[in-house]
Amino acid sequence: MAQDDVFKKIVSHSKEYGFVFPSSEIYDGMGAVYDYGQNGVELKNNIKKYWWDSMTLLNENVVGLDSAIFMHPTIWKASGHVDAFSDPLIDNKDSKKRYRADVLIEEHLAKFEDKIKKEVDKAAKKFGEAFDEVQFKATNTRVLDNESKRQALHERFAKTLNEGDLSELRQIIVDCEIVCPVSGTRNWTEVRQFNLMFATEMGSTAEGASKVYLRPETAQGIFVNFLNVQKSGRMKIPFGIAQIGKAFRNEIVARQFIFRMREFEQMEMQFFVRPGEELEWFAKWKETRIKWHKLLGMGEEKYRFHDHEKLAHYANAATDIEYQMPFGFKEVEGIHSRTDFDLSSHEKFSGKKMQYFDPELNKSYVPFVIETSIGVDRMFLSVLSGSYCEEKLDGGDTRVVLKFPPALAPVKLAILPLIKKDGLAEKAKEIMNSLKFEFTCQYDEKDSIGKRYRRQDAIGTPYCITIDHQTLEDQTVTIRNRDTMLQERIAIDSIVSKLEIEVSMKTLLRKLI
Ligand code: GAP
Numbered sequence: 001m002a003q004d005d006v007f008k009k010i011v012s013h014s015k016e017y018g019f020v021f022p023s024s025e026i027y028d029g030m031g032a033v034y035d036y037g038q039n040g041v042e043l044k045n046n047i048k049k050y051w052w053d054s055m056t057l058l059n060e061n062v063v064g065l066d067s068a069i070f071m072h073p074t075i076w077k078a079s080g081h082v083d084a085f086s087d088p089l090i091d092n093k094d095s096k097k098r099y100r101a102d103v104l105i106e107e108h109l110a111k112f113e114d115k116i117k118k119e120v121d122k123a124a125k126k127f128g129e130a131f132d133e134v135q136f137k138a139t140n141t142r143v144l145d146n147e148s149k150r151q152a153l154h155e156r157f158a159k160t161l162n163e164g165d166l167s168e169l170r171q172i173i174v175d176c177e178i179v180c181p182v183s184g185t186r187n188w189t190e191v192r193q194f195n196l197m198f199a200t201e202m203g204s205t206a207e208g209a210s211k212v213y214l215r216p217e218t219a220q221g222i223f224v225n226f227l228n229v230q231k232s233g234r235m236k237i238p239f240g241i242a243q244i245g246k247a248f249r250n251e252i253v254a255r256q257f258i259f260r261m262r263e264f265e266q267m268e269m270q271f272f273v274r275p276g277e278e279l280e281w282f283a284k285w286k287e288t289r290i291k292w293h294k295l296l297g298m299g300e301e302k303y304r305f306h307d308h309e310k311l312a313h314y315a316n317a318a319t320d321i322e323y324q325m326p327f328g329f330k331e332v333e334g335i336h337s338r339t340d341f342d343l344s345s346h347e348k349f350s351g352k353k354m355q356y357f358d359p360e361l362n363k364s365y366v367p368f369v370i371e372t373s374i375g376v377d378r379m380f381l382s383v384l385s386g387s388y389c390e391e392k393l394d395g396g397d398t399r400v401v402l403k404f405p406p407a408l409a410p411v412k413l414a415i416l417p418l419i420k421k422d423g424l425a426e427k428a429k430e431i432m433n434s435l436k437f438e439f440t441c442q443y444d445e446k447d448s449i450g451k452r453y454r455r456q457d458a459i460g461t462p463y464c465i466t467i468d469h470q471t472l473e474d475q476t477v478t479i480r481n482r483d484t485m486l487q488e489r490i491a492i493d494s495i496v497s498k499l500e501i502e503v504s505m506k507t508l509l510r511k512l513i
Contacts, residue, residue: 007326010388011257013400017459019043019384020258032251032262039459040380042410042440044265046505047379048244050408051267053509054292055242062240062269063233067221069214069246070202076213078349079220079342080314086193088169089252092180093187099180100253101169101191105157108176110328112150119143162310166191196249198262214248219371221245222270223342226354226367230272237356237367238281240271244376256327258377265376272367274358275340281370282317282337289335289372290321295511296405298386304329314341321374323382332382333374340366383408387460402460403483406503412439413499414456414464420445428467431477431492438496439503457482462503465495 014020018037022029036044055062076082088101119142124131137143153176160168170191179186197216203209215221222241229241244267251260258264273281286305294300306329308318317337322329343354343366355364387402406412415432417424425445432443442461444452449466456464465477471492479498480487490498501507 003326006388007257007385009390010326010385013388013458014040014384030262032255032260034258034261034377039410043383043404043408044376044380046408046410047376047383048265048267049505050508051292051374051379052242052244053505054512055240055269058509058513059240061235061238062242062271063229063235065222065225065229065241065243066245067218067225067243070212071215071220071224073210073212074349075220075224075346076197076216078345079223080345081197081213081216082195084313085197085216086195087252088166088191089194090170090173090191091189092183092185093189094185095180095183097180097182098252101166101173102157102161103253104178105153105169105172105176108178109150109153109157112146112153115146116143116150119146158309166193194252196251198248198250215246216249217247217373218243218245218266218268219270219373220342222268223346223354223369226270226272226343230356237358238271238273238277240269242267242269244268256325258381259325259327259330261377266373267376267379268371268373270338271370271372272356273370274361275365275368278337278339278368278370279317282335285370285372286319286335289333289374292512293321293323293332295508296383296386296408298383298405299324302386306331312336314338323378323386325381326385330378332378333372336371336373338369338371340368342369343367399454399457401457401482404460404462405508406462407505407508409460409462409503410440411442411456411459411461412463412503413441413495414452414461415441415443416449416452416464416466417445418449418466418468422469423472424467424469427471431465431467431495435495439499453480453485463499 017039019040021035021037023033023035024030052064056064089098090101090104091098116137119140120133120136123136123140124133153172157172160172167190170188173188174186177186198214199211200214201209202212222243226241229235230239245265246263247266248263251262253260271281271285290303290305293303302324304322306320306322308315308320311318315336316339319335320331321333321335323332347354347366354366356367357364383404384402387404389401389403391399391401393399413435415428415435417428428443428445432441435441442456444455446452453464460482462482464480464482466480467477471477475492476489477492477495478487479490479495
C-alpha cells in the first residue's frame with residue numbers, strides 16, 4: 001500500500017477509535033489544532049509517564065518542574081525569540097497561498113531522493129536476489145545524476161540558510177522552477193521573515209495592559225528557575241531539570257496531522273554542566289535518548305540521527321532524532337548543546353546573577369547546558385504509525401491492529417463475558433473490579449466475541465480475557481494475545497502475575513538501566 005494511503009488511514013482510524021479529533025469540529029475545525037479523545041489521552045499520558053519516569057526516577061540528579069505558560073515578556077527578548085524566532089515565508093501571487101520558503105526547497109530536495117528510491121526499487125524487482133544496491137547506486141547513471149543534483153542543491157541551500165540570505169532563498173525557488181501546488185504557477189513574492197510567537201495582552205485596562213506571549217518552548221521556564229531549583233533542592237552540578245507542558249507556535253505550514261501543530265506539548269530537560277564538559281554530556285544524552293526510543297520495539301532501523309549543519313547562534317552541537325513516519329524520516333526530538341547562552345542572556349537582561357558556586361573547583365561560573373527536547377504529539381504520531389498494521393486473516397477476513405508497545409497501550413486488558421446471561425456478566429464484573437486497580441481495563445459485553453476482539457485490536461489492547469461457563473466451575477478464563485491471537489486458559493488468580501511483567505512501565509524502564 002502506498003505510504004500516502006497508509007497515512008490517510010491512520011488519520012481516519014485515530015478519529016474513528018477516539019484517539020485524535022480535529023479541534024472545534026462542529027464549527028468546521030481550526031487549522032493545526034487537535035483534541036485527544038478517550039484513547040488518545042491514555043496513550044499520551046503513558047508516553048509522558050515513560051519519559052518523566054525515565055528522567056526523574058532513573059536519574060537521581062534530574063528533578064521536575066511545572067512553570068507557568070505566561071512569563072515576563074523580557075524573557076523572550078533575552079532568549080532571542082522576539083528578534084529571531086521566525087520562518088522565511090513566500091506568497092504565490094496567483095493562489096494567494098503562503099508557504100515556508102525553506103520547506104518548498106526541502107520538498108524539492110526530497111523529490112531527488114524519491115527518484116533515486118524508485119530506480120533502486122525498480123532494479124531490485126528486476127534482478128531479484130542477485131541485486132547489489134550499493135553497486136547499483138555507485139554505477140547507475142540516472143541515480144548518479146539525481147544524486148549530484150541533490151548534493152549541489154543541498155549545499156547551496158545550507159549555505160543560504162547559514163547566511164540568512166532571503167533573496168538567494170527566493171532565487172533557489174525560481175531556479176528550481178518550483179510551482180505553487182494550488183495555482184501551478186511560479187509567480188512568487190519576495191521572501192520575508194514572520195515571527196511565530198502568539199501575543200496577547202495581560203491586564204484589565206487598555207492603558208495598563210502589557211503584551212505577553214504564549215510560550216513557544218517550555219525551556220525558558222526552566223532557565224529562569226535554574227537557581228530556585230538548584231538552591232531549594234541543594235543540587236550539585238551536573239544536574240537536570242525536566243518539564244512537560246504546552247507550547248504554542250503560529251506555524252504557517254501546518255500540515256501532516258499532529259506533526260506540526262499550533263498548540264502542542266513538549267517534554268524538555270535542561271542538563272547543567274561545567275563549562276568545557278558539555279560535548280561529553282551531549283554524547284551521553286544522545287546515546288541515552290536513542291536507547292529510550294529504540295526500546296519501544298518499533299524497529300531500530302526506523303530511527304536515525306540527523307546532525308545539524310546549520311547551528312543556532314547559541315549552540316555548539318545539535319542533532320535530531322528522526323523517526324520514519326509514513327511521509328519520510330522526520331524530527332521527533334532535538335538534542336542541543338546550548339552553551340551558556342540562555343543563562344548568560346537572562347543574567348544580562350534581568351541584572352540577576354545566574355551563577356553556580358562549584359565547591360570542588362572553589363569558583364562560580366555560568367553553567368553550560370545540554371537540552372533534550374521532544375514533542376509529545378510527534379512521539380504520539382510515531383507510536384501510532386509504528387504500531388498500525390492491517391493483517392489478512394485465515395478465511396479472507398482482515399483486521400486492523402495497533403501493535404502498541406504494551407506499556408503504552410491505552411487499555412491493557414479487555415474483560416469480555418462470552419454471553420450476558422447465566423451469571424457470566426456478573427462474574428466478569430467481579431473480575432473487572434478486582435483488576436481495575438492494577439491495569440486500565442475495559443469491560444465489553446456487546447456483539448459477538450469476534451467483533452469485540454476486533455474492537456480491542458483496533459485500539460491496541462494487548463490482552464483480552466473471556467469469561468465462559470467453565471469460569472464459573474473452575475475459576476479459569478481464556479486469555480488472548482493481541483499480536484499472535486493465540487488463546488490459553490489460565491487461572492483468574494494468575495492474571496495479575498502474567499500481565500504485570502508484560503504490560504507494566506516498570507519492565508520497560510528496567511531495560512533502560
Ligand atoms: N527548546 C528547544 C526547542 O523547542 P525545537 O526543535 O523547536 O526545539 C523541539 O522543538 C521539539 O518540539 C521538536 O523536536 C518537535 O518534536 C516538537 N515540536 C516543535 N514544533 C512543533 C509543532 N509545531 N508541532 C508539534 N511538535 C512540535
